[in-house]
Every structure is written in structure tokens, then in C-alpha cells.
Amino acid sequence: MxxxxxxxxxxxxxxxxxxxxxxxxxxxxxxxxxxxxxxxxxxxxxxxxxxxxxxxxxxxxxxxxxxxxxxxxxxxxxxxxxxxxxxxxxxxxxxxxxxxxxxxxxxxxxxxxxxxxxxxxxxxxxxxxxxxxxxxxxxAVQESERCSVADSIDFRCIDVEPQYTGARIEGEVVTLDFVKKMMEDFRNQKCLHKRYAYQIVLQAREMLRALPPLVDVTVPNGHHFTVCGDVHGQYFDLLNIFELNGLPSEENPYLFNGDFVDRGSFSVEVILTLFAVKCMCPTAMYLSRGNHESKSMNKIYGFEGEVRSKLSEMFVELFAEVFCCLPLAHLINGKIFVVHGGLFSVDGVKLSDIRTIDRFCEPPEEGLMCELLWSDPQPQPGRGPSKRGVGLSFGPDVTKKFLEENNLDLVVRSHEVKDEGYEIEHDGKLITVFSAPNYCDQMGNKGAFIRFAAPELKPDIVSFSAVPHPDVKPMAYANNFLRLFS
Missing domain, CATH: 1.25.40.10 (Tetratricopeptide repeat domain)
Known part of the structure; x- marks a missing residue:
């Protein structure tokens, strides 16, 4: 005893x-x-x-x-x-x-x-x-009855004050010179004039709205393509990616795989830069929706407050509308499936099913669109509940089956912090890439991006460390009560 x-x-x-x-x-x-x-x-x-x-x-x-x-x-x-x-x-x-x-x-x-x-x-x-x-x-007005705020904005009527010294778009065309000047202004913490911000966001909306839910990307032999994960408002780390890997261009195209905004306090600079590059050269910049490109997340994690502070209330509505136009996934040369979150709670999902999703809405709480944005891989086979409370966890057998049934080689996804900026899982068939180093100024992780060169499309992964940024803390614009808990 x-x-x-x-x-x-x-x-x-x-x-x-x-x-x-x-x-x-x-x-x-x-x-x-x-x-x-x-x-x-x-x-x-x-x-x-x-x-x-x-x-x-x-x-x-x-x-x-x-x-x-x-x-x-x-x-x-x-x-x-x-x-x-x-x-x-x-x-x-x-x-x-x-x-x-x-x-x-x-x-x-x-x-x-x-x-x-x-x-x-x-x-x-x-x-x-x-x-x-x-x-x-x-x-709240039913989504079906709501008028589009984008249709009510005419940026051409907005005058630019003579004392404004920032980047200017001459006429209708966003040029490389404008993009470079705007990025440099942002680096020095200067604002872009509302007229040009409207112009960029409205033009990006038109381009994104015309795309399918699953975008096919062709990388010709001898050319390459770079995939980046979450950036989360870390503008100075975004600039560092472009310094390490070159500015986006037709010859040097990028895909940013969701979660451009929230948490980091330079989300406005990040999203305007990505959208401006998209306007300058549509084939230089591909953009996928993440779970943070949504009203409910932006209300809590800082983007909404930051937009109000740096732009205006009207822009809050406008960004929410444009985020609903973002594609949900990309397919590189018919072989590599790139999505923010992950795979599905049911077997047998075909690429053709993803191509028919009606994505022009806030992300639902369940179903294919929700799972594309929210799911995570797990090491054990089968499926399990999500540790996030939304979506699910899926095992290596689920990944293998999805790839086989759709004649694919690899799943690339983001959505999770990784110590080295990436992790290879599921017998090499799934790679997570995350591009926000020292996430929220406290995780100490590296960021990473993946370069794929055609025809082999072997993943060449580059890790990088965080760079200094101005003294504005992450979540500086986040909902007041959330700051109380962080």
C-alpha cells in the first residue's frame, strides 16, 4: 500500500x-x-x-x-x-x-x-x-442585396494637392517606375495618395474578378516561378524577398499564397504593393486567397483598423469586396497544386470541382472553399479535427490519394509558421512554405520561398531571416480587446 x-x-x-x-x-x-x-x-x-x-x-x-x-x-x-x-x-x-x-x-x-x-x-x-x-x-444587408462599393467610386474625380510629393500614376497605366517609387515611399513610411490607392485597388479588382477559382499557370522550359507563403503585413520582409530573389516581372513571376494582411502593422503597404505589381504586369504576380483575406479576420487582427487609420472607412468595404475576387488555388504546369490551407474532408475531390466553386463571398464555415483556406496536414493517416477549430487535419494517405486521382506530383501550401520557413511532409508530397520571418516579432522563425524551374519543377527552397522594421509593433491596429490578451 x-x-x-x-x-x-x-x-x-x-x-x-x-x-x-x-x-x-x-x-x-x-x-x-x-x-x-x-x-x-x-x-x-x-x-x-x-x-x-x-x-x-x-x-x-x-x-x-x-x-x-x-x-x-x-x-x-x-x-x-x-x-x-x-x-x-x-x-x-x-x-x-x-x-x-x-x-x-x-x-x-x-x-x-x-x-x-x-x-x-x-x-x-x-x-x-x-x-x-x-x-x-x-x-447588415443581405449580400445579394448589397450594392458594390467599387461601382460607386470614381477615382478620377479626386484631386491631388500640389504639395503631394509621393508616387504618381500618369493616366491609366501603372508603370514599373511608379511601383519602385511607391515602394521606396513606403519604405520611408510615406503614404500613397488616396486617388492612386483607389486606382490600384479598383484595377486589381477587375483583373482578379475575371480569373477562375483555380488558376492554371504555365512555366515554359528554361523559365522559373517563385511561390511565397504568408507575409502577414511584414512589409520590410517583403522588400527583402524582392532583394534576394529579384523584383517581380514577366521573366521573374511570383505567386503569393494568401495571408498578405493582418497581424503585421504594414499590411496596407503590403497589399498595395502586391496589387500594384498585378496591375503593372498581370503575369508577374499571382495572388491566392488566404483565411485572413476575410472580413471576420480583418476585424480582429488589425487590417481593418490599419486601413481606417491610413486610408478611410470606404477602403475597408472596398478591400473586403476585392478579397472576395481572389482565386482559391493555382496549378503549375498541371502538376503542382498550390493552395493556402489544404485538402478536404471527403475523398474524390477533383480539380474540376474546385473550378466550379462560387468564390465571390465571405469564406463559409464548412465545405470545399472553407477547407482550401483553413485545413492543415497531420503526420498520422486519415483525418482528424482541426487544431484551429475550423477546417480539418488530413494525413499523408489523403494527400497521396488526391494527387493520384488528379494526376499531380505535389501539394504546396502555407498557413502555418515553420522554424525554417518551410517543412516537407507526407513522404515528400506536401511542402508548407511561410514567408513571415520572426512572425509577430516573437517567434524567431525564418521565412522561406520556393523556386520551381521548368521542365523538372524541382523545389529549390530558400530560407531567410527577418530584417529590421520601424518601431511599430505587430497588432498595433488590432481590435482593442485582442491586444489586451496578447
């Missing part, structure tokens, strides 16, 4: 030691390592609510909000009076834009800690967000 008690005690002590190691990993921003260590502590002592809540927090840091909610729920089941469990779950709900669920959790925190000023403040912010949401829902 004594030895059983001693065993239990030693498990509990060992779990505590591992928890301290996990805490250290967390403080060093090594969130994956922290998750693994908290998991080991849970295996030794699964009845300690603190371990579950701590692991939930680490999941939140990796944007794995689905897993965070599961862990925090376990914490409050183990200890219904544990305020941190509700707090962690509320924060994860907030990050997913689920304000009403978040509100319930913060009300619970306030009930348990009535005198905690921090809990009071966060509850107030959450109540404000829910009220605003209810108001927006009440006045």
Missing part, C-alpha cells in the same frame, strides 16, 4: 518538475516544445487543471484555438472554480471571433474573481464587442 502512495507522490512530483520546464519553454517563445512538455505532465497527473490551462495558453500562441478550447474546457471540468480555465477559453473564443461564447466565459471569471480589475476590464471590452456585433447584425 505504502509503495502505491509513494508511486503516486513521485508521479505528482515529476509532473511538477516537467511543468516548470514547460513554463521555461513557454517564456522562451518555444510554444511547440511547451505543448509537448505540458502533455508529458498531463500524462503523469491528468487531474491538475493548471497543466491543461497552461497548455491551452501555448496552443493559443500557435493560433491553435480549437485545441486551446478543448484543453481549457478540460481544466474547468476538473476545477469549476478555476478562473484561469475560463479566462483561457474566453481568450481562444475571442481569437476565433466567437464573441458571444467568450462573453459567457468572462462573466464566469468575474463571478469567481469579483474584485479583479483585470477581469472587469476584459469583461467590459467583451461586452462592447458583443453589442457592436449585435448592432452590425441588425443593420
Amino acid at each position: 505504502t509503495s502505491m502512495v509513494e508511486n503516486a507522490t513521485s508521479y505528482i512530483e515529476r509532473a511538477e518538475e516537467i511543468k516548470l520546464l514547460a513554463n521555461d519553454a513557454f517564456k522562451a517563445n518555444k510554444f511547440s516544445q511547451a505543448i509537448e512538455l505540458y502533455g508529458q505532465a498531463i500524462e503523469l497527473n491528468g487531474l491538475n487543471a493548471v497543466y491543461w490551462a497552461n497548455r491551452a495558453f501555448a496552443h493559443t500562441k500557435l493560433e491553435e484555438y480549437g485545441s486551446a478550447i478543448q484543453d481549457a474546457t478540460k481544466a474547468v471540468e476538473l476545477d469549476p472554480k478555476y478562473s484561469k480555465g475560463y479566462y483561457r477559453r474566453g481568450a481562444a473564443y475571442l481569437a476565433m471571433g466567437k464573441f458571444k461564447e467568450a462573453l459567457k466565459d468572462f462573466q464566469q471569471v468575474k463571478k469567481i474573481c469579483p474584485n479583479d480589475p483585470d477581469a472587469t476590464k476584459k469583461l467590459k471590452e467583451c461586452e462592447k464587442a458583443v453589442q457592436k456585433l449585435r448592432f452590425e447584425e441588425a443593420i
Whole structure:
């Protein structure tokens, strides 16, 4: 009997030691390592609510909000009076834009800690967000009845003041000289005149709207093509990509695979640069929609606030409209399938199914379009729930089958931070590429891009480190309550 008690005690002590190691990993921003260590502590002592809540927090840091909610729920089941469990779950709900669920959790925190000023403040912010949401829902017009804001804008009527010294578009054509001058102005933190910003965004809209949901890209023999992953408003790292790999041109084309905006605080500069290059030379710049090219994400993660601050309210509506025109995937020489998120919850999806998706809408909560933007690979076979709480996780067998059925060689996707800027998975049949180094100024990761040269189309992956940027923190324009939690 004594030895059983001693065993239990030693498990509990060992779990505590591992928890301290996990805490250290967390403080060093090594969130994956922290998750693994908290998991080991849970295996030794699964009845300690603190371990579950701590692991939930680490999941939140990796944007794995689905897993965070599961862990925090376990914490409050183990200890219904544990305020941190509700707090962690509320924060994860907030990050997913689920304000009403978040509100319930913060009300619970306030009930348990009535005198905690921090809990009071966060509850107030959450109540404000829910009220605003209810108001927006009440006045929202059905998408089918909504007039296009783009059709109501005539940029030609906007005068440019004589004292404006920034980049100018002469007439209708966006030239390389204009793009270079605009990029240099942005580097020096100068703004582009609204007239030209409207002109670029409206022209880009026309081009994107004319494209199919799945764009076929042809790379002739002896030529190359570069694929970049998430840039997330990190403008100075975007400039560095162009310095390392050359400016986009017909001879040096790029595909940016979604998540151009949000989190980083130079999203306006990033999106105007990418759109301007698209206008200058449509075959120099291909753009795919990411899960962050959507109203719900932009409201929370900074793009909407940044657009209001640097441009105007009208531009908020305009960008939302243009994002709905972005294609969902690209096919390089009929062999390489490039998409922001990943594959599907059902077998048998053909390229022809993707070609018929009606994409001109905000991303739905389920179905093919949602999965293209949100899914992630997993190492084990089959399919599993998404750690993000949206989309799903798919295994190597799912990738293999999709490639075989569509006569493809490779899936390239983005959507996840990787230490080296990329990761090769699923028996070499799937590559993740992520192009925002030192993501959010705290992850310490490298960025990467992939060059494919025809005819072989072998992936040549280049990793790069972050470069300095002006002292504007990530999420500087993000929703107020979200900043409270970061």
C-alpha cells in the first residue's frame, strides 16, 4: 500500500518538475516544445487543471484555438472554480471571433474573481464587442442585396494637392517606375495618395474578378516561378524577398499564397504593393486567397483598423469586396497544386470541382472553399479535427490519394509558421512554405520561398531571416480587446 502512495507522490512530483520546464519553454517563445512538455505532465497527473490551462495558453500562441478550447474546457471540468480555465477559453473564443461564447466565459471569471480589475476590464471590452456585433447584425444587408462599393467610386474625380510629393500614376497605366517609387515611399513610411490607392485597388479588382477559382499557370522550359507563403503585413520582409530573389516581372513571376494582411502593422503597404505589381504586369504576380483575406479576420487582427487609420472607412468595404475576387488555388504546369490551407474532408475531390466553386463571398464555415483556406496536414493517416477549430487535419494517405486521382506530383501550401520557413511532409508530397520571418516579432522563425524551374519543377527552397522594421509593433491596429490578451 505504502509503495502505491509513494508511486503516486513521485508521479505528482515529476509532473511538477516537467511543468516548470514547460513554463521555461513557454517564456522562451518555444510554444511547440511547451505543448509537448505540458502533455508529458498531463500524462503523469491528468487531474491538475493548471497543466491543461497552461497548455491551452501555448496552443493559443500557435493560433491553435480549437485545441486551446478543448484543453481549457478540460481544466474547468476538473476545477469549476478555476478562473484561469475560463479566462483561457474566453481568450481562444475571442481569437476565433466567437464573441458571444467568450462573453459567457468572462462573466464566469468575474463571478469567481469579483474584485479583479483585470477581469472587469476584459469583461467590459467583451461586452462592447458583443453589442457592436449585435448592432452590425441588425443593420447588415443581405449580400445579394448589397450594392458594390467599387461601382460607386470614381477615382478620377479626386484631386491631388500640389504639395503631394509621393508616387504618381500618369493616366491609366501603372508603370514599373511608379511601383519602385511607391515602394521606396513606403519604405520611408510615406503614404500613397488616396486617388492612386483607389486606382490600384479598383484595377486589381477587375483583373482578379475575371480569373477562375483555380488558376492554371504555365512555366515554359528554361523559365522559373517563385511561390511565397504568408507575409502577414511584414512589409520590410517583403522588400527583402524582392532583394534576394529579384523584383517581380514577366521573366521573374511570383505567386503569393494568401495571408498578405493582418497581424503585421504594414499590411496596407503590403497589399498595395502586391496589387500594384498585378496591375503593372498581370503575369508577374499571382495572388491566392488566404483565411485572413476575410472580413471576420480583418476585424480582429488589425487590417481593418490599419486601413481606417491610413486610408478611410470606404477602403475597408472596398478591400473586403476585392478579397472576395481572389482565386482559391493555382496549378503549375498541371502538376503542382498550390493552395493556402489544404485538402478536404471527403475523398474524390477533383480539380474540376474546385473550378466550379462560387468564390465571390465571405469564406463559409464548412465545405470545399472553407477547407482550401483553413485545413492543415497531420503526420498520422486519415483525418482528424482541426487544431484551429475550423477546417480539418488530413494525413499523408489523403494527400497521396488526391494527387493520384488528379494526376499531380505535389501539394504546396502555407498557413502555418515553420522554424525554417518551410517543412516537407507526407513522404515528400506536401511542402508548407511561410514567408513571415520572426512572425509577430516573437517567434524567431525564418521565412522561406520556393523556386520551381521548368521542365523538372524541382523545389529549390530558400530560407531567410527577418530584417529590421520601424518601431511599430505587430497588432498595433488590432481590435482593442485582442491586444489586451496578447
